[in-house]
Amino acid sequence: MADSVSDAARVLRRVFGYESFRDGQQEIIEHVVGGGDALVLMPTGGGKSLCYQIPALVRPGTGVVVSPLIALMQDQVDALRALGVRAGFLNSTQEFDERREVESAFLAGELDLLYLAPERLRVDATVTLLDRGKIALFAIDEAHCVAQWGHDFRPDYLLLSELRERWPDVPTVALTATATPATHAEITSRLGLDDARHFVADFDRPNIQYRIVSKKEPKAQLLALLRAEHTRDAGIVYCLSRSSVEKIAEFLVANGISALPYHAGLDARTRAEHQARFLREDGIVMVATIAFGMGIDKPDVRFVAHLDLPKSVEGYYQETGRAGRDGLPSTAWLAYGLQDVVQLRKLIDASAGDLTHRRRLSTHLDAMLALCETVECRRTGLLAYFGQQRIAPCGNCDTCLTPPRTWDGTIAAQKLLSAVLRLQRERRQKFGAGHLVDILLGRKTAKVIQHDHDTLKVFGVGTELGEPEWRGVVRQLLVQGLLAVEGEHGTLVLTDTSADVLRGQRTVLMRREPEPAAKSASTGAAASKGAKPRRVAVAELSEDAMPVFERLRTWRAAAAKEQGVPAYVIFHDATLREIASRPPATLAELSTISGVGEHKLAKYGQQILDTLAG
Missing domain, CATH: 1.10.150.80 (HRDC domain)
Structure with missing residues (x-):
């Protein structure tokens, strides 16, 4: 074992140019070099790739890496070749002669690492090829793809358990950055890794500053963030829909920012060109749906911004983790509002899955909403979701830099719930949040007059709050399960627990909305009250x-x-x-x-x- 440890350290210095391993890497590498199976849960940017690349260079034979990232294999191989590593790949994008050349190199023992798409393992010729060569190890990258309801589910991944049956003496290491206890258990079961050694790294990314702001004018808020803190920086902006991606990219370009769209509606050539520009040029902002990003190894992404609420904490964590892979200060910024909650609730209700699946989606959304509305340290909540505990606040998220205040929103909640109740009981009507706010503020809009709602007892009873505050009340009542969304128009209805509030049997504490007068807060809570924005790239x-x-x-x-x-x-x-x-x-x-x-x-x-x- 001593020789393998020193060999691994020499490879780290000679090939990669690093003097020491990061936390957790050395133990994993020693285990795999020694022939052991491993399941590695490590955050994006934590150095997962070295955990199979170094053992592949130390052990005799070729390390076979199963990866779903066909579009990125060329870049991954180029990065290894730049280090002097003999690497190649086999996937459907290659011409026949290219594949033959790689196969010949593998059989001749002239490859240190061979990357394969999972579907290649369904091809008999590929299995026969592997039988004829010397395999150092199998590495299953992005192993969360075996999770049946994962957003990047690949059925071919379910066949990978057969690797260990066919080559029982070859060590297998599965790696992922998505690591809830449930995902961990599913990976273990589906890949047959019950007897493997499990390594769970610290999921904290201390260089990332997490900030979640109330969505008002999202395009203007995003532009203010980029101009104040990320001029000429590379970054990713995530949007829920293709049309939003196009509009935001056009808006940024019109305002002098080098931005490109990326979504499944673009043809494959355009997507490839935009991805290549993002990877190869400095200072490009990619505006994308979540179809973009998995496996992106660009280390200098200085910010990840979300203009729509992610569907789960897992998705949020993985997407924000694409910032700051080089360990330098970076920003994870999310603009979140009432309409996000309504829209995602509607999508869950319309989901094609069974009741169990819809409940799982609701549970994921509830956890994401709780993270958005917390008054505690965001990093503490984020890590707790992955089963890891922090003792002290992080000091590098908006709730630490500018602690939010809570207020007793019981009376406000009673007024809003009463408005919903009166509409349902007295008029047998249901409306969305905008109309309810108009009623509470005493606005005689055309719709209010049309429905004679200015005669309701609750008309005008809510003038002590402004419209942003009332929309915050609606949002937080939805988060707390005291209101629900119904139907395709997003109307609001009472829940089984609403009556407790109306009868005064339950107190409703709420997170106070930021002061609208604080102009700089549009770029995030950290921009006000003493926490100044900073140019993170060269700070x-x-x-x-x-x-x-x-x-x-x-x-x-x-x-x-x-x-x-x-x-x-x-x-x-x-x-x-x-x-x-x-x-x-x-x-x-x-x-x-x-x-x-x-x-x-x-x-x-x-x-x-x-x-x-x-």
Whole structure:
């Protein structure tokens, strides 16, 4: 075992250019190098790939990586080849001659890592090929895809348990960043990993600042965020619908921001072009549905913004985890409003699944809503969802930076619930939130007059609150189960627990809406009351280092363009920042920089020294 440990450490330094393993990596690597099966639950950006790449380089044979990310395999292989690793892939995008070349290299023992799409394992020729070669290990990436109701469900993943039956002496390691106890159990069962060793890493991403704001004018709020904190930064903006993706991308472009749309309605060529630009160019903002992002290895994504409420905490965690993979300060920003709640409740009701499935979706949504409405540390709530406990608040989320206040909303709740009750009992009518707010505020709109609702006893009884506050009351009553959404028009109805509030038997505490006068709050709670927005991408560079860093980025962009690979394949921002902060004068000094392995030192070392000298 001692030899395997030292071998792994040498590979880490020689190939990847790192002096030490991250928390948890060494134990996993030692176990797999020794031939053990493993299930690895580790956050995005936590270094999962090294947990199978290093064992594949240490053990005899080729590491076979099963990955659903066909569109990204070329980039993954390019990144490994840039490190001097012999890597290849087999998937449906290749021509016959390309596949034959990769197959020949595998059989000749000339590949360290071979990436396969899961559907390739249904092809007899692929199984026969693997039988004829020497396999170091099987790595099942994005293992949460075996979960039947996962948003990226791939039926081919269900066949992967057969790998261990056919090659019982080859270690299998399954890896995922989606890790609720239920998902963990399902992966274990479906992949037959009951006897494997399970490694659950700390899911905290301390470099990400989590912020959730009340949705008012989402486009303007997003633009303010980008202009104040993320000028020229790469980022992802998630929207629920294709039309929203298109509109937001057009809006950002019209306001001088390099933005591209990505959704399933675009043709495959356009999606591929947009993905390639996002990966290869600096400062691109991708506006996308959740069809985009899984497996994106771009380390310098400085922000992930959601303009619609995610359907689950798992989805939210995985999507926000695409920010700051390089460990540098990054932002996870979500604008959330009443209509999000109404829309998602309607989608659940209309779901094609059975009752059990709809209940599961409701449970996921309830957990997401609880995270949005919490007055406690968001990171504490997020980690608790994954079964991990924090003792102290994180100090790097909006509720820590600007603690929200609660208020006794019982009377407001009684007024709103009473309005719903009177409409149902006296008029046998049901309406949505907007009309109910108009009634409470005493507005004589055309609809109010048409239905004679200005004669209701509750007409005008709610003028102590403004419209944003009333919409917040509706939203929080929905979250607490004191109101429900019904029908395709999103009308509001009472629930079994509403009567307790109306009779004064239940107190309703609510999170206070932010003050509308705080203009800067449009970019997030952290922007007001002393928590200033910051330029996260270069926050730690000195004034002298800044132009050096930019010079290095310019060199890197040219080198990446010449080779046709993403810029981060050459070097990560974190490596360039360290070079800029303590410029080396010799190749020996450059070799001590984190992320500069032997292959990259030989290939790019003199170019970097020349760039620094210029």
